[in-house]
Amino acid sequence: MTAESRRPHGKRPPARKKNIQPQPDPTRDVAFDILCGVVEHRRMLEGSLSKSATQHNAEPRDRAAAHRLAAATLRHMGTLRAVLEPFLRKEPPEPVRIALMMGCAQLLFLDAPPHAAVGTTVSLLRRRKLAPFAGLANAVLRKVADQGKTLLDGIDQERQNIPAWLWTAWNKLGKGTPRAIARELCDEAPLDLTLRPGITSPLTEMGVVLPNGSVRLPAGTRVSELPGYDEGTFWVQDAAATLPARLLNAQTGELVADLCAAPGGKTAQLAFTGATVTAVEQNTSRLNRLHENMERLACPATVIQADATTWQPDALQDAILLDAPCSATGTIRRHPDVLWVKRPQDLPALTRQQDQMLEAARTMLKPGGRLIYAVCSLQEEEGPARARAAVAMGWKPSPFTAEELSFLPEALTPEGWLRTHPGLWADKGGMDGFFAARFICPER
Numbered sequence: 001m002t003a004e005s006r007r008p009h010g011k012r013p014p015a016r017k018k019n020i021q022p023q024p025d026p027t028r029d030v031a032f033d034i035l036c037g038v039v040e041h042r043r044m045l046e047g048s049l050s051k052s053a054t055q056h057n058a059e060p061r062d063r064a065a066a067h068r069l070a071a072a073t074l075r076h077m078g079t080l081r082a083v084l085e086p087f088l089r090k091e092p093p094e095p096v097r098i099a100l101m102m103g104c105a106q107l108l109f110l111d112a113p114p115h116a117a118v119g120t121t122v123s124l125l126r127r128r129k130l131a132p133f134a135g136l137a138n139a140v141l142r143k144v145a146d147q148g149k150t151l152l153d154g155i156d157q158e159r160q161n162i163p164a165w166l167w168t169a170w171n172k173l174g175k176g177t178p179r180a181i182a183r184e185l186c187d188e189a190p191l192d193l194t195l196r197p198g199i200t201s202p203l204t205e206m207g208v209v210l211p212n213g214s215v216r217l218p219a220g221t222r223v224s225e226l227p228g229y230d231e232g233t234f235w236v237q238d239a240a241a242t243l244p245a246r247l248l249n250a251q252t253g254e255l256v257a258d259l260c261a262a263p264g265g266k267t268a269q270l271a272f273t274g275a276t277v278t279a280v281e282q283n284t285s286r287l288n289r290l291h292e293n294m295e296r297l298a299c300p301a302t303v304i305q306a307d308a309t310t311w312q313p314d315a316l317q318d319a320i321l322l323d324a325p326c327s328a329t330g331t332i333r334r335h336p337d338v339l340w341v342k343r344p345q346d347l348p349a350l351t352r353q354q355d356q357m358l359e360a361a362r363t364m365l366k367p368g369g370r371l372i373y374a375v376c377s378l379q380e381e382e383g384p385a386r387a388r389a390a391v392a393m394g395w396k397p398s399p400f401t402a403e404e405l406s407f408l409p410e411a412l413t414p415e416g417w418l419r420t421h422p423g424l425w426a427d428k429g430g431m432d433g434f435f436a437a438r439f440i441c442p443e444r
């Protein structure tokens with residue numbers, strides 16, 4: 001007798017529905033929230049990270065893993081879209097595509113085991129009320145896992161990972177520059193530290209000392225565990241970010257204003273020269289960070305909350321550093337979200353504010369006083385165009401010299417400006433993109 005014939009009416013009993021309870025997975029939940037924030041709402045990564053981490057009870061370890069996963073997906077986002085394209089007959093809703101890109105990033109760039117990348121993506125979709133797409137995700141990611149890195153053949157990854165408007169704009173920086181920048185974007189940036197002047201530190205033995213004096217340690221190094229952190233013997237600062245304050249050449253006893261100061265790397269550089277430094281910052285939470293950093297470093301700067309477009313010092317200053325708010329496109333190695341959040345239409349408001357700050361700085365300086373205008377932007381509008389606008393306002397150019405930039409001659413432009421980008425020092429791990437120009441305050 002068969003099992004079939006023993007059943008009444010020969011019918012199978014109805015299959016019992018499996019009650020699949022998706023497991024919590026704070027790492028992927030937080031990474032997914034970050035990516036939806038960037039792609040769908042143009043929200044910066046840092047803004048979503050804290051909120052989502054609290055919502056999903058993410059431990060510091062999960063938070064760090066979520067940051068790593070989201071950043072890897074953002075670095076390779078153009079490539080991931082191109083890889084997925086042939087597997088998708090219909091355009092999926094954007095959150096589904098984001099989950100697929102995350103799964104794909106784990107398979108192709110983070111060496112995750114296939115069962116983990118596929119399984120966690122399917123669970124994520126179920127948790128996010130996107131269960132109807134779980135089958136699609138399972139099928140697509142299995143194929144991606146099977147074919148692996150061969151899927152990258154024929155994709156111009158460098159080109160795909162940079163939005164077209166930025167690629168076009170960066171062509172103005174020189175032939176091959178967009179590609180050189182895109183190459184550096186693929187990997188997490190190393191950790192650069194500036195040492196407090198006059199100290200000896202074991203960090204110089206632990207890392208590589210760069211030609212500008214920064215100590216470079218591998219990406220992912222935990223800053224607070226490094227020797228000398230609590231004693232304030234160093235601060236985190238990209239090698240390129242050290243250049244504007246260095247080129248202001250502040251002297252002991254000079255009055256110096258740092259107009260847009262938080263988190264304070266440049267304030268510390270200026271104050272440790274012996275100059276009397278006033279650090280101005282408008283944003284309250286960034287001001288708190290600035291205070292914390294100055295306290296850890298025992299840095300003798302005076303910190304003031306004020307708007308740099310209207311603030312007036314008690315006495316006219318000898319020198320001013322204006323590290324103006326900008327699109328931050330020079331920092332994409334550390335902040336790949338910038339690529340997908342910023343748009344060309346954001347630039348006019350930024351350049352208006354940069355001009356207001358340049359105008360205001362003239363009223364704060366002694367005649368003959370020095371100004372450094374700097375931005376961590378790769379955009380022509382925020383760099384050279386602002387330097388020309390400054391001259392039109394009456395500022396006198398004071399070009400940087402080959403001697404001042406002897407350790408980085410490729411960053412000196414024919415106009416005597418500083419222009420760095422992530423493709424410089426590529427053999428050492430690159431650097432952030434900065435523009436800086438120096439001016440002298442005219443007689444009133």
Ligand SMILES: C[S@@+](CC[C@H](N)C(=O)[O-])C[C@H]1O[C@@H](n2cnc3c(N)ncnc32)[C@H](O)[C@@H]1O
Nearest residue numbers: 260261262263264265266282283307308323325
């Ligand atoms: C590029 S960041 C400065 C980085 C800083 N100089 C350093 O090296 O650590 C620009 C800063 O300007 C601040 N900011 C923006 N608008 C401002 C304003 N109107 N007045 C003063 N600070 C402002 C931002 O909050 C931000 O902290």
